[in-house]
Amino acid sequence: MANLNKVMLIGNLTRDPELRHTPKGTAVAELGLAINRVWNNDQGQKQEETTFVDVTLWGRQAELAQQYLGKGRSVYIEGRLQLDTWDDKETGKKRSKLRIVGEVMQFLGSNTPGGNNSGGGGGYSDRPQSSAPQQQSSGPRQGATAAPADEYQEDDDIPF
Numbered sequence: 001m002a003n004l005n006k007v008m009l010i011g012n013l014t015r016d017p018e019l020r021h022t023p024k025g026t027a028v029a030e031l032g033l034a035i036n037r038v039w040n041n042d043q044g045q046k047q048e049e050t051t052f053v054d055v056t057l058w059g060r061q062a063e064l065a066q067q068y069l070g071k072g073r074s075v076y077i078e079g080r081l082q083l084d085t086w087d088d089k090e091t092g093k094k095r096s097k098l099r100i101v102g103e104v105m106q107f108l109g110s111n112t113p114g115g116n117n118s119g120g121g122g123g124y125s126d127r128p129q130s131s132a133p134q135q136q137s138s139g140p141r142q143g144a145t146a147a148p149a150d151e152y153q154e155d156d157d158i159p160f
Contacts, residue, residue, distance in 0.1 A: 005081055006078070006079075007080060007081055008077075008078050009035055009053065009055075009100065010035070010074065010076050010077075011034050011035035012033070012073065013031055013069055013071050013072060013073050013075065014032035014034050015031075016069075016070050017030065017031050017062075018030045019063070019065075027059055028058055028062050029056070029058075029061070029066050030054065031054070031069070031075075031077075031102075032053075033055050034053075035051045036048060036049070037049050037050075037051070053099070054100070055079070055099065055100045055101075055102050056082075056100070057105065058102075061105050064105070068107060069107070073107075073108075074108035074109040075108055076104075077102045077104070078102070078103055079103045079104070080103065081100060082101050083096055083098055084096065084097050084098075
C-alpha cells in the first residue's frame with residue numbers, strides 16, 4: 001500500500017523563531033504558525049477560524065528562519081507531519097502532539113515593520129539534490145526580499 005505524508009501551509013508567524021543547537025551542532029528552529037480559513041456559512045455570513053501549528057526546521061533552514069523571520073511575517077512551509085508522544089510528568093498520562101517538520105521554506109511578503117506583505121521572497125530547501133529536476137509548487141525562485149539592501153555586507157553568504 002502506498003503512503004504519502006505531505007503538508008503545504010501558508011501562514012503568519014505567531015512568535016519569533018526559537019533557535020537552538022543539538023549536541024552535535026545542528027541548528028534547530030521552532031516556529032509557531034497561524035493559518036486562517038475564511039468561508040461563508042449556510043446563511044451567507046462570513047466565518048473565520050484560525051489553526052495554530054508548530055513547525056520544526058533543521059540545519060541551514062533553521063538558521064535562515066531565525067535570521068530573517070519574525071513574529072507576524074508570512075511564510076510558506078512545505079513538509080511532513082510528525083507525531084510526538086510523551087508521558088506527562090504531572091499527571092502520568094500519555095500525551096501526543098502533531099507537528100510539521102519543514103522541508104521547504106519560502107519567505108513571503110515584506111520584512112520591514114508595517115510592510116504590506118505583498119510579493120514573493122527568497123526560498124530554501126533542505127531536500128537532497130537529485131539529478132532529476134524537481135518541480136516546485138511554489139513557483140519559480142525569485143530574488144530575495146528578506147532584508148533591506150543596506151543590511152547586507154559584501155562577504156555575507158546569502159543562499160538565495
